[in-house]
Amino acid sequence: MTVPRLPRWIKPQLTRLAKEAPSGDGWLHEVKYDGYRMHARIDGRDIKLLTRTGLDWSHRYRRTIEALGELKVKSAYIDGELCALNADGVPVFSRLQAAMDENKTDQLVFFAFDLLFLNGRSTAQLPLTQRKEKLKRLFKREIGGLRYSEHVLGDGPQFRAHACKFGLEGAISKQADRPYAPGDRGIWLKSKCLNREEFIVVGWTDPEGNRSHIGALLLGYYTDDGRLHYAGRAGTGITDKELKRLAGVLTPLHAPKMPLVAPPPRDSRFGSPLKLSKVHWVRPELVVEVTYLTWTEDNLLRQVSYQGQREDKPANQVVRVIPHPPRTR
Structure with missing residues (x-):
């Protein structure tokens, strides 16, 4: 039996802009983070942060790489967003750019929202809810600079309204029972506050x-x-x-x-x-x-x-x- 190999890079699943977050129990809703989309590739002690086009930006975020090394996994491929937070814990893109310009990236936070590979097995074809269950188990222990992206099921308009009330960028709504679809723009929707x-x-x-x-x-x-x-x-x-x-x-x-x-x-x-x-x-x-x-x-x-x-x-x-x-x- 051939053991699946950890992919070098997976083309990220994309989003389509919508005026409102969809309602219905088939949708899962997360905060839209205002940062850089990043994939964390963990292969033993070889850990990389890859951009949406597959560029290796690991050298820019050494503290985040160290934090990912504390996860109890042999191998994993995690989709997420790297952010800089203000005093209220809200991601602010201008702060992220300033942190990069000044080479002060130790306080950045990587929000993990999907899991595509874990310990020798691809998880990309599992329904999203199952992928997130496996992902959440990796974040039982608090690790500085890493966070699991929580979600709610159903009632998208209310979720988006709350996100806007707290000064967030908006909501990402995802079909809960679908596998990961690299490059697709229809299964995930983004609805913005601004x-x-x-x-x-x-x-x-x-x-x-x-x-x-x-x-x-x-x-x-x-x-x-x-x-x-x-x-x-x-x-x-x-x-x-x-x-x-x-x-x-x-x-x-x-x-x-x-x-x-x-x-x-x-x-x-x-x-x-x-x-x-x-x-x-x-x-x-x-x-x-x-x-x-x-x-x-x-x-x-x-x-x-x-x-x-x-x-x-x-x-x-x-x-x-x-x-x-x-x-x-």
Whole structure:
């Protein structure tokens, strides 16, 4: 009999955005964590933290690696999220980025929410509820920097409402009886408290007044046909320190031509006029996360606030539909 080998990397199961968490007893609901999606691969004393694209980031989080080494397992493959918490225990993405920038990652917390392999056996084909039962047993003993992600069954709208009340990002709802499905976007749903998404930086404007380094970031996204569309600007929520850092990251990405399928509108009812002559275009490689109020009818973001850079997500994965596509006759 062939013993299953611990996978080197498993493509993560993904989520689909929903306006509300689903109701019904067939759904399991967890907190949506505001951090970096990470897979913990444990093979004896060889422990790795892998990103959503399979990159080995173990060297960045030595304390988390040490904590995972305290789990009583021979081998395991755990899906989870690495977060930085505020004083109330709420994950805050900007704190995670700051911890990485300052190389102070000892206080990060890895929230484990799925188990795909355990002690020589694949568990990925088991129903989610059974996978989580096995996972929870690994976390009977409290280990600093590690937490098991609790869940509730049924009543998704109420769960999401409570998550929003406590200042969390939202809820993740999962079909409780389904196996793990790498890359799938239909079995797991995310419903957010704030509109919060990743976008690609396509350019930046010159600063004005007392502001230094960068005025605003110009944002974009891909559609399924591979075309890059303009989404709007992000200027608020960026500290002076972050403006300086972003300028250093964006300067080497300078592009001689606009990477968008169509130029941004020069005027908008919800912002100051955009002077294209003062825009510095860049190669579409840098991904950032922002919050926003809504999309305008002309497909521009309103009341955008910068949250941080997403080093864990490649630009080609920032794909969405056009919010208000033109009507066809």
